[in-house]
Amino acid sequence: MEHKKRLSETTTTELRRALGAFATGVTVVTTIDAQGQPVGLTANSFTSVSMEPPLVLFCLKNGSASLKAFTNDTAFAINVLSHEQRQISQRFASKVDDRFAMTPWETWSLGVPILQDTVASFECESYAVYEGGDHQIIVGRIRQSYFNPQRQPLMYVKGGYHTHQEEVAA
Ligand SMILES: Cc1cc2nc3c(=O)[nH]c(=O)nc-3n(C[C@H](O)[C@H](O)[C@H](O)COP(=O)(O)O)c2cc1C
Known part of the structure; x- marks a missing residue:
């Protein structure tokens, strides 16, 4: 175990790299602000939490420009990106003026932006917001969902995007 280190010896960079070894999908989380404008950002901290009731969570950093909109007891949406939506992931993680400009979206019952082609x-x-160090843990109760089994998910691991999927036996 020569790569094992106590936490005190681990620098933030090393810790980020180790945590980044956990492969995830990529989502864009969306809501509307007090003015009714769409807001959203790329997030890979999405996790399913519970089936009864159906709960999910994501973690939002305290410095986020969207913090108020997401913690204001409003509805929000989680959009799981397909492998053809890498540019959307990059756009929603960048500082462009209007992240939604090039991305088709619609609304369902709760009025928050639902990205198309996910x-x-x-x-x-x-449902709940918990303090989580330098992030807020935002929990939502799913009211409506969509799934397209024909599309393949975009994946993120070790700081990079991946699209290739090789299925191995369970
Ligand atoms: C693949 C990927 C995953 C990310 N996951 C998160 C996340 O889970 N939570 C978060 O707060 N930021 C995450 N980010 C960073 C935000 O998308 C980025 O900082 C964005 O500019 C924040 O915008 P905002 O200030 O409008 O919230 C991620 C970025 C990328 C590229």
């Missing part, structure tokens, strides 16, 4: 989307009511 692998899956979940429209959620705000």
Whole structure:
């Protein structure tokens, strides 16, 4: 175990790299602000939490420009990107003026932006917000969902995007 280190010896960079070894999908989380404008950002901290009731969460950094909109007891949506939506992931992680400009979206019952052509989307009511160090843990209760089994998910691991999927036996 020569690569094992106590936490005190681990620098932030090393810790980020180790945590980044955990492969995830990529989502764009969306909501509307107090003025009714769409807001959203790329997030890979998405996790399913519970089936009864159906709960999911994502973690939002405290410095986020969208913090108020997401913690204001509003609805939000989780959009699971397909492998053809890498540019959307990059756009929603960047500082462009209007992240939604080039991305078709619609609304369902709760009025929050649902991106089109995703692998899956979940429209959620705000359920709870917990402090999580330098992030807020935002939990939502799924009210409506969409899934397209024909599309392949975009994946993220070790700081890079991946699209290739080789299925191995369970
Ligand atoms: C693949 C990927 C995953 C990300 N995951 C998260 C996340 O889970 N939570 C978060 O707060 N930021 C995450 N980010 C960073 C935000 O997308 C980025 O900082 C964005 O500019 C924040 O915008 P905002 O200030 O409008 O919230 C991620 C970025 C990328 C590229």
